[in-house]
Amino acid sequence: MCHALPVKIIALTGPDTAKVSLGGIVKEISIALIDDPKVGDYVVLHVGYALAKIDEAEAERTLALLAAEGGEALAEFSAAGEAIEAPP
Amino acid sequence: MKHLDEYRDAETAHRLAAAIHNEAADSGRRYRLMEFCGGHTHAIFRYGIEDLLPSNIEMVHGPGCPVCVLPTGRLDMAIRLAKRDGVILASYADMLRVPGSKGQSLMKARADGADIRMVYSTLDAVKLAEANPQREVIFFAIGFETTTPPTALAIETAAKKGLTNFSVFCNHVLTPSAIAAILEAPAVRELGTVEIDGFLGPAHVSVVIGSQPYEFFAEEYRKPVAISGFEPIDILQSILMLVRQLNEGRAEVENQYIRAVTRDGNVRAKQAVSRVFELRRDFEWRGLGHIPYSALRLKDEFAAFDAERRFDEPYIPSEGIKACECPAILRGAKKPTDCRLFGRACTPETPLGSCMVSSEGACAAYYTYGRMREPAQ
Numbered sequence: 001m002c003h004a005l006p007v008k009i010i011a012l013t014g015p016d017t018a019k020v021s022l023g024g025i026v027k028e029i030s031i032a033l034i035d036d037p038k039v040g041d042y043v044v045l046h047v048g049y050a051l052a053k054i055d056e057a058e059a060e061r062t063l064a065l066l067a068a069e070g071g072e073a074l075a076e077f078s079a080a081g082e083a084i085e086a087p088p
Numbered sequence: 089m090k091h092l093d094e095y096r097d098a099e100t101a102h103r104l105a106a107a108i109h110n111e112a113a114d115s116g117r118r119y120r121l122m123e124f125c126g127g128h129t130h131a132i133f134r135y136g137i138e139d140l141l142p143s144n145i146e147m148v149h150g151p152g153c154p155v156c157v158l159p160t161g162r163l164d165m166a167i168r169l170a171k172r173d174g175v176i177l178a179s180y181a182d183m184l185r186v187p188g189s190k191g192q193s194l195m196k197a198r199a200d201g202a203d204i205r206m207v208y209s210t211l212d213a214v215k216l217a218e219a220n221p222q223r224e225v226i227f228f229a230i231g232f233e234t235t236t237p238p239t240a241l242a243i244e245t246a247a248k249k250g251l252t253n254f255s256v257f258c259n260h261v262l263t264p265s266a267i268a269a270i271l272e273a274p275a276v277r278e279l280g281t282v283e284i285d286g287f288l289g290p291a292h293v294s295v296v297i298g299s300q301p302y303e304f305f306a307e308e309y310r311k312p313v314a315i316s317g318f319e320p321i322d323i324l325q326s327i328l329m330l331v332r333q334l335n336e337g338r339a340e341v342e343n344q345y346i347r348a349v350t351r352d353g354n355v356r357a358k359q360a361v362s363r364v365f366e367l368r369r370d371f372e373w374r375g376l377g378h379i380p381y382s383a384l385r386l387k388d389e390f391a392a393f394d395a396e397r398r399f400d401e402p403y404i405p406s407e408g409i410k411a412c413e414c415p416a417i418l419r420g421a422k423k424p425t426d427c428r429l430f431g432r433a434c435t436p437e438t439p440l441g442s443c444m445v446s447s448e449g450a451c452a453a454y455y456t457y458g459r460m461r462e463p464a465q
């Protein structure tokens with residue numbers, strides 16, 4: 001839950017939502033908490049919300065480190081939104 | 089070039105470690121530095137940072153893991169809420185395996201037929217309420233200042249949509265109150281906390297609240313604070329900042345994570361929180377006991393979205409497993425290896441206490457990375 005990931009905004013989809021991409025996976029997130037989001041911006045993503053903008057070099061560094069770590073956090077991102085089905 | 093390669097990182101890390109040795113090794117004093125945030129605890133073990141430090145620097149693991157500090161009684165409430173007729177309980181995945189009283193957990197309740205859904209975002213919980221108008225959807229909200237703004241926005245969204253079947257079981261807690269509790273003299277006496285010389289401040293919490301709230305600790309308690317990023321180099325650099333401050337007799341708030349943290353933090357996020365939440369008069373923390381004004385509750389105007397007011401569910405304090413040392417570990421007074429269940433009855437596969445469930449918990453970090461270094465004598 002405490003994982004935060006740097007992701008890149010690839011499209012604005014509504015006043016408060018954007019599509020972001022990470023490792024080829026695209027998700028819709030909320031951008032309601034940041035000022036003036038633009039396509040191409042990198043943001044810190046936490047529980048489905050962009051918390052802050054960060055610069056590209058910083059984002060790339062963190063991603064390289066996360067990839068080296070084996071990707072628990074990345075797996076969480078790709079599973080996001082797919083776990084809300086009713087229990088069997 | 090966009091990022092430093094691993095070689096440069098390792099070189100920088102060793103250069104920083106050498107600088108720390110230079111400053112600290114012969115000073116004739118000890119440095120007890122608390123990393124507040126569980127994310128830092130995890131990184132410190134993951135990268136073996138303690139092995140790079142001189143023996144007179146001790147990292148004390150703090151209570152900044154929301155899963156770990158939630159008292160058993162609050163988890164029991166969530167389980168009882170989930171078991172009510174017609175309820176769907178939406179929760180972050182981390183909570184499912186946390187042990188409640190009497191061997192209960194959300195996972196077990198789910199196996200027994202309670203409708204419990206894992207969500208990634210608060211907005212998923214709002215969607216669940218929209219899709220199931222005949223059911224009561226309760227979002228089990230926990231976390232420090234990073235998860236609170238998302239909960240606030242979900243409540244406002246539900247209000248805007250006119251949803252009458254969405255509510256929040258609010259367990260949001262405040263970082264500065266927990267640091268104050270660790271520093272307060274009465275708590276030191278009653279709870280047996282350790283003396284801390286300086287703090288490594290959390291990165292993402294500070295992105296939201298800014299560096300300003302820590303100024304009080306620096307001034308009032310004469311404790312230096314260095315707000316730190318999560319990468320090994322960030323942590324080493326922050327430790328160096330703290331050592332220098334202590335050697336020079338300074339107690340200031342320094343911001344190592346200047347890339348994302350400002351003095352004021354994320355104003356939009358802070359505004360969302362203050363529109364929806366107000367301070368709770370009292371909240372019990374695992375390990376730290378009752379701390380006044382250390383948590384949030386929904387304001388009266390959002391009472392309809394407050395699960396605690398909507399469902400008359402009492403808080404019944406519970407101790408959890410007696411032999412579990414989580415409470416003392418969360419105060420920095422004991423190490424996971426002081427617990428006789430550690431690594432025997434209690435492992436990440438069969439967690440008996442919250443500190444073993446979350447990957448940010450000290451027990452899980454000790455177990456996963458097998459680091460047993462004892463503090464210097």
Ligand code: SF4
Pocket residue numbers: 411412413414417424427428429430431434435439440441442443444445451
């Ligand atoms: S090892 Fe398990 S039982 Fe012991 S303190 Fe840690 S979480 Fe509690």
